[in-house]
Amino acid sequence: MAMGTGLGVGVLLDNPETKKTNQFTVLPMEIGHTIVTHFGETHKEHDSDEKFLAWLGKKVYDGLHSPEFEDICSGRGLAWAYEFLTDGTVAQPKDIAQGAMKGDKNAEKAMLLHYRFLLRVAQNTCVGVQTKGVILCGDNQVHNHAFVRAHAADLMEEFLHHPKQNGPAGHHWLDSIPIFVQKVSVNANMIGCVCVADTVARA
Secondary structure, eight states: OEESSSEEEEEEEEOGGGOOTTOEEEEEEOGGGSBOOOOOTTSTTHHHHHHHHHHHHHHHHTTSSOOBGGGTSSHHHHHHHHHHHTTSOOOOHHHHHHHHHTTOHHHHHHHHHHHHHHHHHHHHHHHHHTOSOEEEBSHHHHHTHHHHHHTHHHHHHHHHOSHHHHSTTOOOSSTTOOEEEOOSOOOHHHHHHHHHHHHHHHO
């Protein structure tokens, strides 16, 4: 999962029949365009969450739809989160991210909101696709690594808040799923292109 201009999501499918280790098929997905999930009415963040989603839905879709995850988990989404939290202040995503690292409280709140929704879409992907792990990647993730580590407890709480983790039936689908974060910059886009080209060439 990579937040950039949009929200990039892909699944690595293991190919055990190849009898080779680390052989995967890359499955690109459009999970970012699914509608965001809402908290139940007794959740401590319910009211503030609904207020933000209603504001964003009105801004982006004239109130006809609830936002997509990508409307929050993207550069424009970070800017919109900051605009909402500051009652109208417009700022560039890069400046907000840098401000969050330097102690700007509104920027920090916007970044945390931005990442909390990323963990929310991650949980839904894990439950729906039955994945074995999550990788948060991309250059923005590398630049935001210190912020993510500093807020790891809050983000993990967001990831684990799901009926299949702590619902009345006692399921535990999420707490065994590791979350990895990229912290060294590499050109993953180019690596992905090479991987796809190799797959097509072998077809």
